[in-house]
Amino acid sequence: MKSYITRYNHKKIEERWLSYWEEKGFPHAGVNPSKEPYTISMPPPNVTDILHLGHALNITIQDIYIRWKRIQGYEALWVPGIDHASIATQVVVEKQLPEGKTKEDIGREKFLEMLWNWVGEKKSYILGQLKRLGCSADFRRTKFTLDPDLSIAVREAFVRLYEKGLIYRGDYVVNWCPRCQTALSNEEVEYEEKNGKLYYIRYRIPDTGYRMPDTGCRMPDYLVVATTRPETMLGDTALAVHPDDKRYKEYIGTYVILPLMNRQIPIIADFLVDPKFGTGVVKVTPAHDANDFEIGNKNGLEKIIIMDKRGKINENGGKYAGLSREEAREAIVEDLKKEGLLEKVKPYKHSIGHCYRCHIAIEPYLSRQWFVKMRDLAKPAIDAVEKGEIKFYPKRWKNVYLAWMKNIRDWCISRQLWWGHPMPVWYCQNEKCPTFGGIPSPRDKMQNGVIVAAEKPEKCPYCGGDNLVQDPDVLDTWFSAWLWPFSTLDWPKKTPEFNYFYPTDLLVTGPEIIFFWVARMIMAGYFFTGSHPFRNVYIHGTVRDRIGRKMSKSLGNGIDPLDIIEQYGTDALRFSILAVAGEGQDPRIEERTFELGRNFCNKLWNAKRLLEMLKEEHKEAHCEPDLADKWISSRLSGVIRDVERALQRYRLHEAVMCMYDFFWHEYCDFYLEIIKKSGHIEIGYYIFENLLRLLHPFMPFITEELYSGESSIMVSGYPKPVKKDREAEEIFGTAIEIITDIRNAKTSFNIPVKEKIPVYIEFENLDIIKSYIIFLAFVSEFIPSRPQKGIRRASHNYEIIIPLVGVIDIEKEKARIEKKISTLKALLQKTKKNLSNKEFMR
Known part of the structure; x- marks a missing residue:
């Protein structure tokens, strides 16, 4: 890798690594008995969707966990997919019909052909967007909810429920959409x-x-x-x-x-x-x-x-x-x-x-529809969450889920649409059949002699006739979606892949589909497979604009993630969106939010460039670790532990800010400055490479680019913490506090940061840290006796006094402070006046 010598260019880097991953077949997961599996089924975006920042947040979180487990050595499988979105897709394509024409005018077969053509184009576009977000799913396994194998699963599920008496047909008042009909x-x-x-x-x-x-x-x-x-x-x-x-x-x-x-x-x-x-x-x-x-x-x-x-x-x-x-x-x-x-x-x-x-x-509207009886299905799904077999993060969503499940109603699953999974239901048209015209048969009075089968029957089981017509309705989109965690892994077949990768480990989704989808998947998992479909459910917040409004087309406040990627880069988008997304909270985002991630990328890039330049200067110099080396190594171990703990608790904001603070404020602000002089490049490199591996799940492109290993960083192994060096952290931590206090004191009294000044410091281990203070705080000498006057800073284990005589113009500084006090007093008076004015307070 030689690109570190040039300016950071996210476009070239992202293009190069996307091509590399595709060329090398990264990532691909298969049954591997020597590894522990880790599985995520991607919540499939609707085929009508143009990915927005909510998708970006959702995909980023999933990608972090799959990359984290992959780099730890798990056989990590992330199954991508797209949902056919019955109503939404049909509505969109209907709007594209020639003016004055309806779908009935052009006929069902021709309309479905239009739908499939439109869907084909959209699927490719959505998959391209997912890849640009850095999504490391196994795209060779991409599923579409109308794929033939998923259709088999849907029909099998319907038949099993029907045979258990959990699907029925009846006349009920349902919610009817006059537009979608x-x-x-x-x-x-x-x-x-x-x-x-x-x-x-x-x-x-x-x-x-x-x-x-x-x-x-x-x-x-x-x-x-x-x-x-x-x-x-x-x-x-x-x-x-x-x-x-x-x-x-x-x-x-x-x-x-x-x-x-x-x-x-x-x-x-x-x-x-x-x-x-x-x-x-x-x-x-x-x-x-x-x-x-x-x-x-x-x-x-x-x-x-x-x-x-x-x-x-x-x-x-x-x-x-x-x-x-x-x-x-x-x-x-x-x-x-x-x-x-x-x-x-x-x-x-x-x-x-x-x-x-x-x-x-x-x-x-009163109409004849098909329903699923939900109460019996809900019982094991309630028990699983109450017993902790399935955990919600944040925990408050557990109560929301349980409240809804304990008051669940039957689910209307039939839709009067053309686009979707056809109902696996047939009716005999033989006039002599006892079921013809809806006449109840002695065998099946409740269902009026309907014929339910996974494949079209050759003959009517009631009369032997072969004139059968299929129910014209399709199934609710969510009927295929509730099977998603296992239908994407070959169910109803019990293949080696199903047995290895199922149940899945994590579901990441938003709060708006807890009832639509999460609850139903849990019920389906227990009914069809006898197991939970996933172990953990992470509910992230809803992306909002800077004043707290949900982003939407109608408000015109949406931000296109592809625009952000174009301007700032994928890594900057991912890092920034997590930095403002506290656990389960609604992140407030505006365009300048992404400057944080962009600046962090630039900082990483420049740190690598500096390391390379220092490497040339110091060549193969090998030095025994000094206090600063021991401190930074111990601190890295602490960060590795903190990040791992945050990921285990689904607190990604904490993980991001932990790495940010360590790299920016400890590694760059202090350690890099020290090794410019000490030449301890070997340890500096070691810390940087481990930090890249720690950052990789969050920022996949730039970490690949800056990593010095021979293969991809995604299989390089996760950094392991070493034993904490408490003494080094305590002593050098105090040095940092002292240096920071001196810098801040200089700023307060308008002393140039790089101007060397004398200081008095009382600290038990001062001799060990003197060289760092001289170098980083620009100290000219250490005063042996405690001055009577000066700027004083103190903590529980040290005291600093900076004498001002001869360092600053005291009269000039006094005048500056008095002027500032006068300005603040005037502002205070003005504020009090405004607050007492009733018109102002309206």
Whole structure:
């Protein structure tokens, strides 16, 4: 390596080492009985993604751990991959269709061909981005969630769950996206607080001559119901009150007339009603509200669907048919006013669910979907975390996980999309088959005679017919994702690689997908493999801008990591982002954040150049280690221990700053200055090379470039600490404190740092450190007697006095200090005045 003689150029270095790693096949892992395995399954970025700083943080953390274990001698496997992202991908490609055309216009086969072509281009781009981030995954093992082998795993998983009675089909109110025209799981709905309205609607009570038992008075003319969604009243099939609400006990069992539709509906009692909401009387729309669906089932109410899948009013909505949800609301409110049935409208702030992909407001919608029963699957996953078999870092996420798992609901897994894993479900089209048209068969009443199989059956098991059609839906993206830790290692086959590398060791992810993905993977691991899928879960923070806002396209505050790499380099990006990312905290980042990493790279580069120059000057000089050599060697050992401890505890910020402080403030500020004079280059080199190996997992490119070994630094072996030299650290540590105190005193009194001055020092081991103080603090002489006046600095084991007479112009310095005091007093008065001004404090 000769490039140290030139200026640091990250672009050339990164290009060279990316080519080298690829050419040499680094890294590649395989079954090796002589080594202990270490495995990470990369959370696959969506194929629609353009990698952002959040990805950069996530990938960097994983890469650190895989490189750390690799350099320690483990057989370290990092499996990369990309997710097919059903909804997101289909939405993106649909937007690329010619104007006025829909996917139905061009047909399923042609549309899927478009999708595969688009995905092929995107996969290559994403893998290229990962490599530029220094990602040392085994790219020969790259997986895509729609790969044939992963599709086999998905179908096998579905069949096993179905055969155990854990997958079922039923009619339920689900979260429906009118834009994507598919069902969504609860975790795919994002809630936003919105300023809306609460409409108070009068439901007329027919005059039946009935009189109230308590008073003998006639029933009132109407009951008032408060709702945020007047358009759904078209599907009301009851009003409900709380059974213990004394205001309405006499109304239970009577009827009202549904406004505008003139349909008679009953008044029922149910404990789900909140008597404090609105008037205490609620409308029940079983086909368009999850709670109302439950009330409807308990009370045998009719379920009237009043919208189509596009969110428009259907034929059940009478004259409002064809209107959008928003248009119907306006028309209905206007008609209620005309008929005197709208009592009042009040402002009301409430939470509205939106599709996590297209951000359109979701519609609670009654439809037939496939579900996974989650409660039985959750039990072993809860036990594993409670017993410590799986650990969360930071620990607080354990409680978040457990709270959600203990209140888990069934998972809607069917999606009305074209892009994704087809449902492994078939239906017989033979009219003579007992299952034709959804007629329940004696064998399988609950599932209406569906045929579930990993491969398409040749014949119907019910009638022997061969006219079978596959369910048109696809599976939720997360159904393939929850199998990821083991499906990427050849499951359901039990290959040597599966047995060697599974279970995996670490999952690194963000907090937003603990429920989407982390919890489901744990459940899947125990159900399908009988084991935890990973041992440790590290939840990193969310990258934010300098004022704490989440980075997003809409705010325009995002930073493209490729722009940062272009300007500062990958190593600078990785080092900087970790330096500001405390354990589990949300790092606040702006462009100048990356100057820290860039400056550190330059410092490393210049240190190597200096070592090379000193090597030429001192040639093969061999010297016995002196105090400074013993101190720096002992300090390196301490840093190795501290970094290892921080990595074991998933405190990467601590590891980064530990290495930064050691290299910058101890090795460079003191030790390099000393060996310029002492010529102890051999030890200086030894410390630098070990520091490079320690830094390599964090900064792979520059450490490869500066490392002097014959092969790649990634297989050079991790540095091992030696026994701590307490005496050397204590004595030379005191020397550093003394030197620092003298330097600071000079600065305080405007004495040039390199101006030699006399000092008085009282310290037990002064004779041992005198030469270092003379050289590094620019001391002219050591005063034997304690001066009466001077600048005094002291610690528990030393005292320093610097006489000022003859060193500084005392009158001039006194004037400077008095001027500074005067300026500060004026500033203090101004601040007090501002603080007492109420207008200023607003």
